[in-house]
Every structure is written in structure tokens, then in C-alpha cells.
């Protein structure tokens with residue numbers, strides 16, 4: 333899954349594709365690099381961020397979704413707003429990726445209304461504005477699993493079929509270095525919930541803490557994390573650097589390590 337942030341303020345590429353024309357060109361590039369899913373977002377959820385207005389989010393996302401759906405790969409929209417979900421699905425998007433796991437009023441119904449749409453339910457502790465201010469857990473794996481299990485139940489009860497759902501532990505979303513690593517090491521246990529796992533490690537702060545690298549020098553760490561995530565049972569990896577990740581996964585699969593190999 334290749335990341336297309338149509339935002340002025342994303343943590344690693346804010347402003348790079350803020351204009352629709354730049355974001356559309358970025359979609360073209362990621363497709364040429366071998367991406368399997370394009371994930372288009374108009375809200376930065378970096379620590380300390382606040383959501384844009386609905387009008388701004390729609391203006392950012394929709395022109396890019398309309399272009400992306402012509403490119404022949406599934407298109408995901410990274411949003412928590414039911415209005416943006418509905419408009420993007422209406423415009424031909426295939427997947428809703430919600431870092432708030434369809435908790436905002438109307439979100440479950442917006443996804444349920446499109447019988448063919450996939451959805452990613454992600455765990456976040458708190459809200460982006462404050463989530464990294466000393467997050468606390470008794471048992472991070474148990475709490476993340478309980479949350480995802482409960483959101484899965486709600487989605488099923490709302491009429492979203494099980495095969496449409498993937499789950500995401502939400503690395504970096506209200507989690508310290510220790511929380512992220514404890515979750516990562518036990519990630520495979522989340523498969524017991526049923527759905528496949530999607531994970532996002534790309535360029536995140538934990539990789540900076542592990543390597544001492546600033547955000548623009550985290551490509552090797554991000555590729556390493558993507559492979560480790562696949563080794564720990566992830567079926568979809570959400571990345572900025574598609575070409576490098578696709579190459580790494582080709583070698584991984586050729587070595588007989590991939591699920592499909």
C-alpha cells in the first residue's frame with residue numbers, strides 16, 4: 333500500500349504532494365513502481381496535529397481519488413469522516429482506511445452502505461493532538477487486541493462482512509518506543525482475531541529512535557521494518573517508498589519466505 337498524503341503537514345512528506353496535480357503525479361509514480369493499493373489521505377495524524385475542516389479534507393482528497401481510480405489498482409481513502417468516506421466510495425474508491433476504526437458517528441454506516449468496499453480498522457490510543465503525551469497501558473498487546481476485537485464486532489454488527497475487514501495495531505499512535513516494540517514482537521498473536529493485518533512502520537519515530545536517523549534518512553529502517561512486519565504475519569504494508577519495498581519483497585518471496593511462495 334503506497335502512501336499519498338495530500339496534506340501540508342504530514343510528518344515525513346508534508347507539502348510534497350499538497351497540490352492535486354502533485355498528488356496525482358505521485359499516484360502515477362507509485363503505480364509505475366509496482367504499488368498494489370494507493371492510500372490517499374487529506375488529514376495528517378502525526379502527533380500534535382488537528383484535523384482539517386470537512387470542506388478542506390474533501391477538496392484535498394476527491395480530485396486525487398478521481399484520478400487514482402483510473403489507474404487500475406485498488407484505491408483506499410485514509411479518513412475518519414463519514415462524508416469523506418461516502419464521497420470517495422461514490423467516486424470509485426475501493427477501501428476505507430480509518431485510524432479511528434469507524435468510531436466517528438456515521439462512519440460504520442457509510443462503509444456498510446457500500447457492499448463491495450474494504451475497510452481497515454486501526455488502533456489509536458487517544459487523539460493525534462495529545463496521543464504521544466506519556467501514553468499508558470497495563471498490557472499493550474491485550475489492550476490493542478481487545479479494542480480491535482470490539483471494533484471488529486461493531487463492524488460485523490453494522491453489516492460489514494468479515495472478508496471486507498483488515499486490522500492494524502497502529503504503530504506510533506499513542507504508543508511509546510517500548511509499547512511499539514512489545515506489540516511488534518507479538519504482532520502475530522493479533523491474527524487470532526481473524527482478519528488479515530495491515531501495518532504502517534514507514535519512516536515512523538520509533539525507527540528514528542532505533543537508528544538515530546532523522547525522518548528523511550529512514551528508508552533502510554523502513555524497508556527492514558516492512559519485511560519484519562511481513563515475517564510477523566502482516567499481509568499489507570503501508571509505505572512511502574514503494575519501489576524499494578517492492579524490490580525487498582521480491583527477494584523475500586524468491587527466498588521462499590512469502591505467504592504466496
Ligand code: HH2
Pocket residue numbers: 335337339341342343344373375376377378410429430431452454500502503530531532533570
Ligand atoms: N499511519 C499514518 C497514517 N495512516 N493508517 C494505517 N492504517 N496505519 C498506519 O500506521 C497509519 C495510517 C501516519 O503516517 P503518514 O500518513 O505518513 O503521516 P501523517 O499522518 O502525518 O500524514
